[in-house]
Amino acid sequence: MxxxxxxxxxxxxxxxxxxxxxxxxxxxxxxxxxxxxxxxxxxxxxxxxxxxxxxxxxxxxxxxKTFEENVTEMKGAIRKKAERIKEREAIMMKAATDIIIDGVLDAIQEREHYVPKVFEVTHNVNYSEETIVLMISDIQAGTYITRESTGGLNEYNWEVLERQFDALYYGLEEIVLRHKMVAPINNLHVHLIGDIVEGWDIFKGQTHSIDHDIAHQLLDVVDLIADFLDRTRALFKHIHVVGVPGNHGRIGRRGENPHYVNYDYIVYKFVEKLLKNYPEFSWQVSESWWQVDTIYGYNFLMFHGDDIRGWQGIPYYGIDRAAKNYRELLELLGIRYDYMEIGHFHMPSELAGVTTEKFVNGCWPGGTVYSMKGLGAANTPIQKLFAVHPKQGVTYRYPIRLVVDKDKLDVSRRQERSKQ
Ligand SMILES: [Mn+2]
Known part of the structure; x- marks a missing residue:
């Protein structure tokens, strides 16, 4: 056929x-x-x-057979063929993997067993001295936040602030005593980075969210800071205090007066005067909006940070650009800084860089109506502490949480005060 x-x-x-x-x-x-x-x-x-x-x-x-029958048969044949190819690939893959595994197992078998060695501790057990830096900023003393107005999210007032100063001291004490068991600690550097007072005309309607007028914000916070510094003499032989102003303490509209016409600057100068008879303190407060504090040869640049533009949270790129700009700026004076410290953003952070680490401090009031209603952001009240080592630079760092039990506040005193 x-x-x-x-x-x-x-x-x-x-x-x-x-x-x-x-x-x-x-x-x-x-x-x-x-x-x-x-x-x-x-x-x-x-x-x-x-x-x-x-x-x-x-x-x-x-x-x-019909055309359809032939097509069906061909389909079956093609499928079978595809399955065979697939199976062959799986077999090859398994074989290749087995070869690798066998090779590794053989290599392990051929290796010699570890012989226990004796290692000597080479580290010097006499740990060198370290210096403690405590960043204090964004107290915004006078801020008044009620549970009622925030739907129970936060409560803040002068009594909370007073207790937070205790919490700050106890946190500092606990950390310092712990580390003193390992290495000598003699020096404290307090870096005051602005927004110490809340102010009263920084934004519209601010008078509704303060429980102290500006005069009492100033006078009472001076007492709290002076008391706090006084207590630190129990832990340190020498306390160096550095201060830069923030934006909440400015007097007049933005740009109306020189930047040092600022309540923060007055607070620092006031505290310095109060404690002038204590030989333990040294002071570094000037009309400048920035300061560089040198510890074991490391330069710590600090400024408040309100000139860095930001919207919601930490403006990472803005901070980075400011860091680079300040590096160039300070070259005019032959200063090269190693660490940068700012406040203002209420979000404690540590940002790494090629040669510069940046520390952003937290705040005291926690979530304000502005931050919670506007940005949905509330931060735990935190201030930053870190240690400086002569050879390593900044070593350990701690957040000191300024959390107080608000249920134990004296409600009658609070109500009396709010009537004033
Ligand atoms: Mn600020």
């Missing part, structure tokens, strides 16, 4: 007959190749040719 003009070779005829008997492709191939193998270029090409023939329309077995 011949179709499509092709003459049917003998192997084709036999292959069709074997297929008609119901043999599988492999069985048919084995028998055909054994007999007619020499007619093909190779075993693989024989297999391909036979497979194509058996599925072609030339095969009498396929004749009489």
């Amino acid at each position: 011949a179709t499509n003009g092709k003459s049917m070779t003998q192997w084709r005829v036999e292959a069709s007959e074997l297929q008609a008997k119901g043999l599988t492709f492999d069985e048919i191939f084995t028998m055909i190749y054994r007999k007619y193998g020499t007619k093909f270029k190779s075993e693989a090409s024989a297999k391909r040719t036979l497979w194509r023939y058996l599925h072609s329309a030339d095969n009498p077995q396929n004749q009489g």
